[in-house]
Amino acid sequence: MNEIIKALKSARLxxxxxxxxxxxxxxxxxxxxxxxEQGATDPRLSTVTDMARLLDLELVxxxxxxxxxxxxxxxGEREEQTPRWQLDEExxx
Amino acid sequence: MNEIIKALKSARLxxxxxxxxxxxxxxxxxxxxxxxEQGATDPRLSTVTDMARLLDLELVxxxxxxxxxxxxxxxGEREEQTPRWQLDEExxx
DNA sequence: ACAATAAATATGCTATAGCATATTTTTATG
DNA sequence: CATAAAAATATGCTATAGCATATTTATTGT
Numbered sequence: 001m002n003e004i005i006k007a008l009k010s011a012r013l014x015x016x017x018x019x020x021x022x023x024x025x026x027x028x029x030x031x032x033x034x035x036x037e038q039g040a041t042d043p044r045l046s047t048v049t050d051m052a053r054l055l056d057l058e059l060v061x062x063x064x065x066x067x068x069x070x071x072x073x074x075x076g077e078r079e080e081q082t083p084r085w086q087l088d089e090e091x092x093x
Numbered sequence: 094m095n096e097i098i099k100a101l102k103s104a105r106l107x108x109x110x111x112x113x114x115x116x117x118x119x120x121x122x123x124x125x126x127x128x129x130e131q132g133a134t135d136p137r138l139s140t141v142t143d144m145a146r147l148l149d150l151e152l153v154x155x156x157x158x159x160x161x162x163x164x165x166x167x168x169g170e171r172e173e174q175t176p177r178w179q180l181d182e183e184x185x186x
Numbered sequence: 187a188c189a190a191t192a193a194a195t196a197t198g199c200t201a202t203a204g205c206a207t208a209t210t211t212t213t214a215t216g
Numbered sequence: 217c218a219t220a221a222a223a224a225t226a227t228g229c230t231a232t233a234g235c236a237t238a239t240t241t242a243t244t245g246t
Contacts, residue, residue, distance in 0.1 A: 004138065007154045018192065032234060034194050041233060042137045044203080045097065056157045061100045061150045062167060070163055074155060112223065125204060127224050134203060137233080 001039050004048065004059075009037045011055040025054050094132050097141065097152070102130045104148040118147050 012022055019037070020030040028047075035041040036051075043051075049059050062070055105115055112130070113123040121140075128134040129144075136144075142152050155163055 002138070002142075004142075004152060004154055011154075019194090020192075029235060029237085030193075031195075031236085038194075042139045044135045044137055044233070045095070045141050046135045047234085048138050049095075049097075052154055053157075057154045058157050058160050059097060060153050060155045060160070060163065060167075061097055061104075061145055062153045062163075064146075064149045064151050066166065067151050067153070070153065070155075070166065073159065073163065073166075074153075122205060122207085123223075124206085124225075131224075137203070140204085
């Protein structure tokens, strides 16, 4: 499944929006959001950018060479809820 | 004009590819590349991702909050041809 | 288990992306 | 300039995105 579509679906869920709500804001029927999220359709660029922006995301073209660095940067965000590591001693005290 | 489309066109020129060559690799007629670059058509997501990859680019979804940081990072690359600043003394000697 | 709500599917229709081919216009080069 | 090459436009056709509406299939809550 397409990475971008997957990310858009996650973002929608993260924001606790229903397909019908997102569709409403976009002027698309819920059925269409469903098809897009299912990968049952190959949406137009404008549809994807509009959807992204409603979810506080932006579509960007990145040189492949710097992809890992940028993805790490993006992962960095949000995950500061649960630390990724912890000192051996004194943990949880 | 759409930023992504603009970036794709720049990348094609940077790589010194003709519309017909890019189209050839993609299995699209030159006329279609022209329409896309002119903004005369709203291409499908798959068309844009395919085109990007042939140009060593990847389409990525970025949280709007970190857009400036990431764009700075991207600008950083490649521009090491002409330095952005220079010491007052001893310049060009 | 039932009712209510959300999500996924289905269908028929319209608009348009994309294909193939041909022509015109623009840009380089001698 | 003239000529060649590249890019932009044009046209007719096919495939499919997207719209509207309706139905079916999960999910969730009581």
